[in-house]
Amino acid sequence: xxxxxxxxxxxxxxxxxxxxxxxxxxxxxxxxxxxxxxxxxxxxxxxxxxxxxxxxxxxxxxxxxxxxxxxxxxxxxxxxxxxxxxxxxxxxxxxxxxxxxxxxxxxxxxxxxxxxxxxxxxxxxxxxxxxxxxxxxxxxxxxxxxxxxxxxxxxxxxxxxxxxxxxxxxxxxxxxxxxx
Numbered sequence: 001x002x003x004x005x006x007x008x009x010x011x012x013x014x015x016x017x018x019x020x021x022x023x024x025x026x027x028x029x030x031x032x033x034x035x036x037x038x039x040x041x042x043x044x045x046x047x048x049x050x051x052x053x054x055x056x057x058x059x060x061x062x063x064x065x066x067x068x069x070x071x072x073x074x075x076x077x078x079x080x081x082x083x084x085x086x087x088x089x090x091x092x093x094x095x096x097x098x099x100x101x102x103x104x105x106x107x108x109x110x111x112x113x114x115x116x117x118x119x120x121x122x123x124x125x126x127x128x129x130x131x132x133x134x135x136x137x138x139x140x141x142x143x144x145x146x147x148x149x150x151x152x153x154x155x156x157x158x159x160x161x162x163x164x165x166x167x168x169x170x171x172x173x174x175x176x177x178x179x180x
Contacts, residue, residue, distance in 0.1 A: 116164050
């Protein structure tokens, strides 16, 4: 029997109940990869018939983590950014997402003058998931038709986060698009 979305939500809840730190989030990342092996779930949630946009498909009543389906019709390349006081796990369902990770090298925090450097770039392909913990700076780049499932520590619409402009050497506070 395939690993179900309902079981994933229970397991993610249990992972955070046991350890809300990096180990619990890593368990969720591994469980998301297991969920993405369920072709029926991927087809129903991220298949060709799925409505374009970002859709909240679960919100945990105790830990407030959110599961979102990102159904993209156009390509997108984001600037380097973080998720503020939240974390995120991206699980690729279709196409791919090129992920770049950065680190801040100016010793600063928050908005204003900021210097970051790229640490690594890699590709998430269908069935793979990446964890971006609190404060992790990353950028995404995906083609038209890319679809992924993202788990966030909370509704990002309620969290201030930073967007980095490497050329200008600045970080500015932005508000994310909420889970809806």
